[in-house]
Amino acid sequence: MRTPQVTDPPGAAAGLDDVIEVGGLRQAYGDFEAVRGVSFTVPRGELFALLGTNGAGKTTTVEVLEGFRAPTGGSVRVLGLDPVGQRGKLRPRVGIMLQEGGFLGDLTVAETIGLWEGLSRDVSRAQAPSGTSGAFALLGRHRGTDARTMAALEAAGLGRKARTRVRQLSGGQRRRLDLALAVISRPEVLFLDEPTTGMDPEARRATWKVIEDLRAGGTTVLLTTHYLEEAERLANRLAIMHEGRIHLQGTVEEVVAGSGDRISFRLPGISWAFGELPSLDGVAPVLTYGGGTGATEVAYTLTGAGAEARAHAAVRRLLAWADARDETLERLTVRRGTLEDAFMRVAGEALAAGEGTGAGGVVQGTGAGGAVQGAGDGPVAAGPARRGE
Numbered sequence: 001m002r003t004p005q006v007t008d009p010p011g012a013a014a015g016l017d018d019v020i021e022v023g024g025l026r027q028a029y030g031d032f033e034a035v036r037g038v039s040f041t042v043p044r045g046e047l048f049a050l051l052g053t054n055g056a057g058k059t060t061t062v063e064v065l066e067g068f069r070a071p072t073g074g075s076v077r078v079l080g081l082d083p084v085g086q087r088g089k090l091r092p093r094v095g096i097m098l099q100e101g102g103f104l105g106d107l108t109v110a111e112t113i114g115l116w117e118g119l120s121r122d123v124s125r126a127q128a129p130s131g132t133s134g135a136f137a138l139l140g141r142h143r144g145t146d147a148r149t150m151a152a153l154e155a156a157g158l159g160r161k162a163r164t165r166v167r168q169l170s171g172g173q174r175r176r177l178d179l180a181l182a183v184i185s186r187p188e189v190l191f192l193d194e195p196t197t198g199m200d201p202e203a204r205r206a207t208w209k210v211i212e213d214l215r216a217g218g219t220t221v222l223l224t225t226h227y228l229e230e231a232e233r234l235a236n237r238l239a240i241m242h243e244g245r246i247h248l249q250g251t252v253e254e255v256v257a258g259s260g261d262r263i264s265f266r267l268p269g270i271s272w273a274f275g276e277l278p279s280l281d282g283v284a285p286v287l288t289y290g291g292g293t294g295a296t297e298v299a300y301t302l303t304g305a306g307a308e309a310r311a312h313a314a315v316r317r318l319l320a321w322a323d324a325r326d327e328t329l330e331r332l333t334v335r336r337g338t339l340e341d342a343f344m345r346v347a348g349e350a351l352a353a354g355e356g357t358g359a360g361g362v363v364q365g366t367g368a369g370g371a372v373q374g375a376g377d378g379p380v381a382a383g384p385a386r387r388g389e
C-alpha cells in the first residue's frame with residue numbers, strides 16, 4: 001500500500017478523556033472479514049467522521065460500537081464501558097441514528113417521538129418492555145405532544161408534521177425523524193450513520209446545525225457519511241476507510257496535506273497533443289474525457305515536499321510547451337489538494353496496489369466523463385469510469 005499513513009498506531013494509548021476507543025478492531029461475517037484492524041479514539045466533545053468507499057466497513061464498525069455485535073478481534077470501549085457486555089448501562093447515555101430506522105407507519109410523528117422518549121426513559125431505569133404490547137403500553141402513557149416532543153420536532157424541522165402519520169413522510173422527512181429520536185434524550189455520545197442521506201440542501205444544513213449545537217454542548221459524535229463537505233464542515237478529525245482498513249486519519253488539514261497541488265487544463269476532445277504531453281516533475285498527466293463538454297481534462301498532481309515551488313516551475317514548463325505548439329490551455333488551474341483528492345487517492349491507490357478488482361490504478365470519474373489513472377510514465381488514455389467495488 002503506497003498511500004501515506006497518518007494513522008495512530010493500532011492500540012495507541014487512549015487519553016483519559018477519550019469517550020470512544022477502538023483498538024485493532026476486527027469483525028468477520030462468516031469467513032469474510034469486513035473490518036481488518038481498525039484503531040481510532042474520539043475525545044469528549046469532538047466529532048469524528050468515518051468516510052470510505054461502499055462496503056469499506058463503516059457501518060460494521062459503528063454497529064460494534066453501538067453494541068449490536070461483539071467484535072471478532074480487538075477492543076472497543078464507549079464511555080469506558082463494553083458496548084455489548086454493559087449495554088444496559090451504556091444505552092441511556094447514547095443516541096443512535098441508524099442508516100434505516102424501523103418505524104411503525106400508523107403512528108403519527110408526535111406519537112413516535114413520545115413512544116421513543118418513553119422507551120428511553122424506561123430503559124434507563126432498566127425496565128425495558130419486551131415486545132410490541134409493551135411498546136403500545138408506553139404509547140398510551142406518552143401520547144401527548146408535550147413541550148419536549150415539540151422542541152425535538154421543531155429542531156428537526158418537523159414542527160408542522162406532528163400529526164402526520166409516519167408512513168406519509170417523505171424519505172428526507174423520515175431521516176429528520178430519525179435524528180429527532182436520536183437526540184431527544186440529549187445523549188453524551190451520538191452515533192450518526194449517514195444522517196443526511198436523502199435530505200434536500202436546506203434540511204442538510206439544518207441537520208448540521210443540530211449536530212453542531214449538540215457538539216457545542218459537549219456531546220461526542222461518531223458520524224459516517226458519503227458527503228465530503230459534511231465531514232469537512234463538522235469533523236474535528238476523520239478517517240478514510242477502504243476494504244476494512246483505515247488508510248488515512250487525522251484532521252482535515254492533515255489528511256488533505258498529502259494530496260499535494262493539482263494542475264489542470266482542458267484540450268479539445270481528440271487532440272494530437274495528447275501523445276506529446278510532457279511529464280512534469282516526473283509526474284505523468286491523467287486524462288479525463290469530459291463526455292458532453294467535448295473536451296478532455298488534463299491533470300497533474302504534485303505531492304511531497306516543496307509542492308508549491310514545484311507547481312510554479314511545472315506551470316512555466318507547461319506554458320512553454322503550449323507556446324511551442326501554439327496550443328491554448330483552456331481553464332488552466334492550479335489548486336491545493338482537497339478532501340475529495342485524498343479520498344480518490346485512497347480508492348485509486350488501494351486498487352493499484354492490487355486490492356479490489358486487481359486491475360491497474362482506477363479512479364472513479366465525475367459527472368459524465370471518467371478518469372482512468374495509470375502507473376506508467378507516459379500519458380494515460382482516457383476511458384470509461386469503473387467503480388472500485
Ligand SMILES: Nc1ncnc2c1ncn2[C@@H]1O[C@H](COP(=O)(O)OP(=O)(O)OP(=O)(O)O)[C@@H](O)[C@H]1O
Pocket residue numbers: 029032034052053054055056057058059060061
Ligand atoms: N450481515 C452481513 N453479513 C455478511 N456480510 C455483511 C453483512 N453486513 C455487511 N456485510 C459486508 O461487510 C462489508 C462492509 O459492510 P458495511 O455495511 O460495514 O460497509 P459500509 O462502509 O458501511 O458501506 P456503505 O458505504 O456502502 O454503506 C461489505 O462487504 C458488506 O457486504
